[in-house]
Amino acid sequence: MKALLCTELGSIEKLTVQEVPSPRPGADQVVVDVKASSINFPDALMVKGMYQVKPPLPFSPGAELAGVVKEVGANVRHIAVGDRVVGFCGHGGFAEECLAPADRLMPLPAGMDFELAAAFGLTYCTSLHALQECAQLKSGETLLVLGAAGGVGIAAVEIGKIMGARVIAAASSDEKLAACRQAGADDVINYSREELRQRVKELTGDKGVDVVYDPVGGPYSEPALRATAWRGRFLVVGFAAGDIPKIPLNLALLRERAIIGVYWGDWTRHDPAGHLRNVKQLVKWITEKKLRPLISERVSLRETPAALERMTQRRVKGKVVVLPEA
Numbered sequence: 001m002k003a004l005l006c007t008e009l010g011s012i013e014k015l016t017v018q019e020v021p022s023p024r025p026g027a028d029q030v031v032v033d034v035k036a037s038s039i040n041f042p043d044a045l046m047v048k049g050m051y052q053v054k055p056p057l058p059f060s061p062g063a064e065l066a067g068v069v070k071e072v073g074a075n076v077r078h079i080a081v082g083d084r085v086v087g088f089c090g091h092g093g094f095a096e097e098c099l100a101p102a103d104r105l106m107p108l109p110a111g112m113d114f115e116l117a118a119a120f121g122l123t124y125c126t127s128l129h130a131l132q133e134c135a136q137l138k139s140g141e142t143l144l145v146l147g148a149a150g151g152v153g154i155a156a157v158e159i160g161k162i163m164g165a166r167v168i169a170a171a172s173s174d175e176k177l178a179a180c181r182q183a184g185a186d187d188v189i190n191y192s193r194e195e196l197r198q199r200v201k202e203l204t205g206d207k208g209v210d211v212v213y214d215p216v217g218g219p220y221s222e223p224a225l226r227a228t229a230w231r232g233r234f235l236v237v238g239f240a241a242g243d244i245p246k247i248p249l250n251l252a253l254l255r256e257r258a259i260i261g262v263y264w265g266d267w268t269r270h271d272p273a274g275h276l277r278n279v280k281q282l283v284k285w286i287t288e289k290k291l292r293p294l295i296s297e298r299v300s301l302r303e304t305p306a307a308l309e310r311m312t313q314r315r316v317k318g319k320v321v322v323l324p325e326a
Contacts, residue, residue, distance in 0.1 A: 002324065003095030004301045007058045009049030012312070015061075015305045023092075023099040025073040030102045032085060035114035037065040037093035039304070039320040040122050040151060041215075041240055044312045046091060055091050061308075062093025062322065065100070066108060066117035076102045084108035086117040088265075094304055096324045103272075109283045119319040120155075120286065120293045121279075126237065126264040127155035128278050130213060131163060133267070134260045135233045139164025141210035144200060144227065146220050147240055148185065149176030149317045156213045157183045158291050165211075168203055170196060170220070172314065179294065179317050191220060200227035208232060208255075221245040225257065233258045240314060294318025300326040 003020050025031050043061040045051035066086040069079055079085065079102055087105035092098040108117055131137040143160040147153045148169035160167045161184040169180035170189040177188040189199045200209060208229035214221055218241025225234050225247060234257060252259055268275040285291045297320040299307045307320045 001096040002301060003060045004062075004304055005058045005060055006047050009047065009054075009057070012044060012047050012305050012308045015047065015308075017301045020095075022097050025071050025076075025099060027073045027075040028102050029073045030069055030076060030079055030085075030100050030105060031071040032065060032067040032089075032098050032100055032105070033070045034065050034093060034096060034098050034324045035067040036118040037062045037098075037322045037324065038118045038122075039307055039311055039316075039322060040064070041238060041311060043094075044308045047308070053090065060092045060095045060098075062095070062098070063090055064088050064118060064121045065093040065098055066114040067098070070097060073102065078102070079105060084114075086112075086121065088121060094301060094322055094324065106279065109287070111287055112283070115295060115298070115321050115323075116286070116293060119295050119321055120282065120291070122264075123151040123155040123319065124159070124282050124291065124293065125268075125275070125278060126152050126262065127159050127213070128282060129264045129267055130235050130237060130262040131156065131159055131211070132278070133274065134262050135211045135213075135235055137163050137165055137211050140166075142166045142168065142204060142207075142229075143211045143213060144168045144170060144209040144224060145185075145213045146170050146191075146224060147214075147216040147314070148180045148188075150215065150240065150314070151316075151319050152215050152237060153213075154179065154183050154294050154318050157185050160213075162285060162290055168200065168209065170224075176317060183292075183294070195223075196220060197223040197227045200224075204229070211235065213237060215240055217241045217245055218243045219245075222247060222251070225251050225259070228255065228257050231256045231258070233260055235260055235262050237262045295321050297321070298323055298326075300324075
């Protein structure tokens, strides 16, 4: 079978498509014939050796997938050969076949195709967990989303609207902000030419926002934190800009602001029941057409490294889906 392999950490451009043996499952594992997977920012970090999880070399990146079960391990009871599934493998999804933990897979929801299933998991689950469990966002509050045209950003915009918030989307181009408007954003800020904090003050009548969703980091985090209201909540989701900002802690003290880390992957292990509840809620919203995951590109395995590079350069809107059999 074909797989996109990382044989040395550091450079995305050194990823190559190679023929490798088909995986065999351990007792609690499943082999999935991958029909679709999707690109996420942690995939690029993992290849560069900058992610908290470092698989042994060589490995195939790709954390989420959808496909058909090819083989199951001896202890697997809830999944059978031939089942259509969606789930999270951690890595290995950019391949024609993938070895996945059985407890990280679930049946493909009725009415959902492989591409849509592969595109909604990590980004929408992260954003729902961030806004619901971490920030406890309330109807009527104001939410500021940084990097709002990216995968998790678009998801946060859509989920924030469903939860009843006023959503301000911030991104680096008018083209990206148009996508945010389509996703339901009430107001937009182009922080490549507008001063973020000042524009937030204008849009909120000097009150500030109740919640900041920040998957970007870099130079945008501190002005966004300064733009929060009394007892505002600042969600640390990621660092797509590349730099981890050093925030003066007096900013938290001054208005009783809360800085909250969001680590969805680890939360699913601490609260698997909560994760299942959230997945069911997201599937319900998708089937009701309240959520519309944006798939901006579909690429083959050979085209995936270039798409990963575009993601690191923040030139991707929504989700890029990988089709291993293309």
